[in-house]
Amino acid sequence: MKTNPAKTPCACGNQSATTPPTQKGFKRADELTIALAGNANVGKSVIFNQLTGLNQVTGNWPGKTVERAEGTLYFEGKNIRVVDLPGTYSLSAYSMEEIVSRDYLAIEKPDIIVNVVDASALERNLYLTLQLLELEVPLVIALNQIDFAAKKGLKIDTEKLSKALGVEVAPTVAVAGTGITELLSTVVTEASKEKKSRTVQLVYGKEIEERINAVQSLVVSKLPQLCATYPARWIAIKLLEKDSDIAEKASAIPDGKAVLKRVEELISELEKVHGENSPVVVASERYTLASKLAKDAVVIEAKPKISIEQTLATITTHKVLGYLILAGVVAATFAVIFAGGSYLSALLDQGLMWLSAGFKGLLTPVLPTVAVDLLVNGVLGGVAAGITIALPYIVPFYVILALLEDSGYLPRAAFLMDNVMHKIGLHGKAFIPMILGYGCTVPACIGCRIMETQRERFLSAFVVVLIPCAARTVVILGLVGRYVGLTAALALYAFDLVLVFALGRIAFKVLPGEPVGLIMEMPSYKKPSLKTLAIKTWSRTKDFVYVAFPIIIVGSIIIEAFALSGFMPYFVDAASPLMTWWLGLPAIAAIPLLFGILRKELTLILLATTLASIGLGLESLSAVQMIVFALIVMIYIPCLAAIAALKREFGWKKAIYIAVIDIGLALLIGGLAFRILSIFLPA
Amino acid sequence: MMFGIKRNHEKIKPLLDCSVKEVSLADMQEGEKGIITHTIGGLGAMHRLAEMGLTPGCEVKLLRKGSFHGPVEIEVRCACLALGYGLALKVFVQPVKANANEN
Numbered sequence: 050m051k052t053n054p055a056k057t058p059c060a061c062g063n064q065s066a067t068t069p070p071t072q073k074g075f076k077r078a079d080e081l082t083i084a085l086a087g088n089a090n091v092g093k094s095v096i097f098n099q100l101t102g103l104n105q106v107t108g109n110w111p112g113k114t115v116e117r118a119e120g121t122l123y124f125e126g127k128n129i130r131v132v133d134l135p136g137t138y139s140l141s142a143y144s145m146e147e148i149v150s151r152d153y154l155a156i157e158k159p160d161i162i163v164n165v166v167d168a169s170a171l172e173r174n175l176y177l178t179l180q181l182l183e184l185e186v187p188l189v190i191a192l193n194q195i196d197f198a199a200k201k202g203l204k205i206d207t208e209k210l211s212k213a214l215g216v217e218v219a220p221t222v223a224v225a226g227t228g229i230t231e232l233l234s235t236v237v238t239e240a241s242k243e244k245k246s247r248t249v250q251l252v253y254g255k256e257i258e259e260r261i262n263a264v265q266s267l268v269v270s271k272l273p274q275l276c277a278t279y280p281a282r283w284i285a286i287k288l289l290e291k292d293s294d295i296a297e298k299a300s301a302i303p304d305g306k307a308v309l310k311r312v313e314e315l316i317s318e319l320e321k322v323h324g325e326n327s328p329v330v331v332a333s334e335r336y337t338l339a340s341k342l343a344k345d346a347v348v349i350e351a352k353p354k355i356s357i358e359q360t361l362a363t364i365t366t367h368k369v370l371g372y373l374i375l376a377g378v379v380a381a382t383f384a385v386i387f388a389g390g391s392y393l394s395a396l397l398d399q400g401l402m403w404l405s406a407g408f409k410g411l412l413t414p415v416l417p418t419v420a421v422d423l424l425v426n427g428v429l430g431g432v433a434a435g436i437t438i439a440l441p442y443i444v445p446f447y448v449i450l451a452l453l454e455d456s457g458y459l460p461r462a463a464f465l466m467d468n469v470m471h472k473i474g475l476h477g478k479a480f481i482p483m484i485l486g487y488g489c490t491v492p493a494c495i496g497c498r499i500m501e502t503q504r505e506r507f508l509s510a511f512v513v514v515l516i517p518c519a520a521r522t523v524v525i526l527g528l529v530g531r532y533v534g535l536t537a538a539l540a541l542y543a544f545d546l547v548l549v550f551a552l553g554r555i556a557f558k559v560l561p562g563e564p565v566g567l568i569m570e571m572p573s574y575k576k577p578s579l580k581t582l583a584i585k586t587w588s589r590t591k592d593f594v595y596v597a598f599p600i601i602i603v604g605s606i607i608i609e610a611f612a613l614s615g616f617m618p619y620f621v622d623a624a625s626p627l628m629t630w631w632l633g634l635p636a637i638a639a640i641p642l643l644f645g646i647l648r649k650e651l652t653l654i655l656l657a658t659t660l661a662s663i664g665l666g667l668e669s670l671s672a673v674q675m676i677v678f679a680l681i682v683m684i685y686i687p688c689l690a691a692i693a694a695l696k697r698e699f700g701w702k703k704a705i706y707i708a709v710i711d712i713g714l715a716l717l718i719g720g721l722a723f724r725i726l727s728i729f730l731p732a
Numbered sequence: 733m734m735f736g737i738k739r740n741h742e743k744i745k746p747l748l749d750c751s752v753k754e755v756s757l758a759d760m761q762e763g764e765k766g767i768i769t770h771t772i773g774g775l776g777a778m779h780r781l782a783e784m785g786l787t788p789g790c791e792v793k794l795l796r797k798g799s800f801h802g803p804v805e806i807e808v809r810c811a812c813l814a815l816g817y818g819l820a821l822k823v824f825v826q827p828v829k830a831n832a833n834e835n
């Protein structure tokens with residue numbers, strides 16, 4: 050019975066941030082919208098992927114999904130739209146995301162909200178569940194990670210939990226696909242039921258309930274406009290919690306001021322009784338209830354079997370050992386990628402050389418020489434370069450990155466680096482997008498939303514674009530590593546880190562401000578599943594091939610055509626002051642650098658093809674030239690896709706700022722490096 | 733609005749032991765447990781801490797401290813949480829005697 054609905058042929062979908070609101074009145078009976086809500090890192094996206102067959106980012110650290118994603122599936126005659134929401138711990142007005150989430154739930158009203166709950170931390174998770182119940186939205190609970198809870202020695206009586214909450218509870222193990230079909234059936238059944246008032250009422254302490262009721266009746270009589278959108282009891286609780294968003298909405302209504310005045314009196318009474326701020330009082334009340342519900346529902350408690358995970362957590366965050374391990378992880382990553390990449394690259398190179406010679410032999414009798422050159426050197430050369438230069442370094446990188454993401458190491462690295470990140474006006478969490486930046490700048494920039502404020506997001510993105518992504522690693526390892534030596538390549542990475550912190554420090558001075566402190570849930574280490582790793586690596590590789598290869602091929606054809614047209618000498622003349630005098634590079638290297646704006650690995654591929662078009666190989670460059678070239682590629686303008694991501698997150702102005710600063714910096718550092726290195730490394 | 737409140741521990745008194753002095757989370761020893769008495773700071777920070785489960789009366793265990801005023805990692809409500817040093821200074825706890833409650 051445990052068929053995976055993702056395997057149904059009808060699972061299909063797309064991702065988008067903007068959703069047209071469901072038009073309630075015209076909704077068809079066979080259509081259903083469900084939203085996945087829950088704390089961070091509980092398994093929402095794994096469930097989403099299971100349901101829709103899509104590939105939302107998953108991994109073992111909190112805050113991966115930063116944007117609503119959508120997909121559809123077909124189940125029991127119904128078209129189901131599934132919405133994956135970013136993880137939240139609460140629905141207060143504390144962050145923009147939480148307001149957006151709660152407004153989505155309250156205003157766009159999905160038919161059913163699936164509250165994904167981590168069974169191994171029930172108490173903490175129920176805090177959000179209680180808030181969803183306050184919001185009076187139709188709810189089904191997916192009690193996920195019951196396998197991990199069992200490992201922690203916890204077993205949960207779903208029946209009891211369901212009764213206590215008055216909500217259907219479906220146990221699941223999302224990673225294994227267990228219980229997903231049952232969850233879906235529950236959702237469909239719940240959705241088809243007539244709406245009736247809840248039989249279970251969850252009440253907080255006496256003092257607070259009295260005041261909630263007082264405010265509620267006031268809200269019903271004085272703020273009917275607001276009650277049209279939100280439940281009256283919820284508004285009452287939010288007002289008592291000093292929720293700025295709701296207070297603002299209330300004060301816009303004529304009678305609102307009077308209501309707020311009365312609320313203020315009630316708040317000060319409450320604060321007097323409890324000796325705490327009202328938001329803290331309300332949070333405490335919810336936690337008291339959550340704690341009681343959790344205690345009642347957890348039935349068996351065996352000895353936890355997670356000592357290996359805990360030992361690993363201890364040593365990887367150790368004051369000394371932790372940093373050594375971090376350095377080791379980084380060094381090992383580059384060493385593996387370099388060794389694996391060079392080996393694969395050489396292997397593929399041979400095969401393709403043979404292939405290209407074969408093609409040339411085949412085509413020459415039937416086509417004119419120009420066409421053969423365009424096809425073989427342009428198209429085939431481009432593909433070959435893509436396969437031999439880029440893929441061998443990129444694929445191993447993806448594997449290691451997936452390993453880091455899924456194991457739970459990233460939050461530990463963030464913990465270790467919190468101190469250092471404070472020096473550039475950020476906190477530890479910003480280190481996570483930085484590590485992701487070694488994979489690809491685009492998701493890393495978007496991942497900067499893990500930071501709490503707009504200022505911190507911008508600062509993080511500013512440093513993230515300077516982190517050499519996998520494409521730049523292709524250039525660093527494939528050129529400097531291969532021809533100059535691994536030490537030189539590693540020195541470039543080290544230099545980059547110094548640069549990142551120096552610039553981050555300057556940016557911090559320009560945009561001063563105290564960062565919000567670090568608060569981050571530390572998930573337990575988990576053994577990454579081979580299947581997830583494979584799927585992740587494959588889907589990233591596929592994206593890379595689909596996006597990069599057409600650009601590589603077109604670029605190669607253009608350069609080949611350019612060489613055949615005889616324009617090359619004019620271009621060389623024009624570019625030579627900057628390229629030759631200032632940077633010490635061959636003037637034609639300007640061509641690959643220009644194309645590199647499209648994609649960074651293109652620079653190396655096209656450098657090879659451009660040099661080939663004048664009868665030279667990469668090895669004809671001097672060590673200094675290679676290093677300067679790699680330095681420029683590492684620093685100058687993020688590729689178009691990254692600029693687009695920056696624009697989306699921060700607007701055109703800031704995106705252009707970053708691009709201009711980076712180009713200037715690259716040229717400056719390139720020229721200086723040429724002069725300094727020439728002293729030590731005479732050609 | 734902080735000024736109007738007279739902080740009292742009425743509600744959690746039964747959990748506290750008057751003979752023990754309260755300290756901030758950052759001053760606790762690794763492996764030590766304590767009961768939260770109150771938090772200080774701006775309303776935003778206090779609310780955020782409370783929403784992450786750090787409410788008065790709740791038991792926490794300090795798992796580890798980062799070097800050079802680094803963050804602390806605590807266990808609270810069956811989950812682990814990393815808190816920056818600045819925030820750790822804002823959470824006050826009354827340490828629980830080590831042998832008093834072992835399970």
Ligand SMILES: Nc1nc2c(ncn2[C@@H]2O[C@H](COP(=O)(O)OP(=O)(O)OP(=O)(O)O)[C@@H](O)[C@H]2O)c(=O)[nH]1
Binds near residue numbers: 090110111
């Ligand atoms: N053992 C176990 N691990 C699970 C289960 N479901 C999810 N996970 C793991 O939990 C981690 C988080 O899963 P995600 O789906 O990415 O979490 P999310 O809720 O989307 O997280 P955010 O997007 O960060 O809010 C991943 O490493 C999963 O492999 C489960 O049922 N059992």
Ligand SMILES: [Mg+2]
Binds near residue numbers: 095106107113114134
């Ligand atoms: Mg997610």
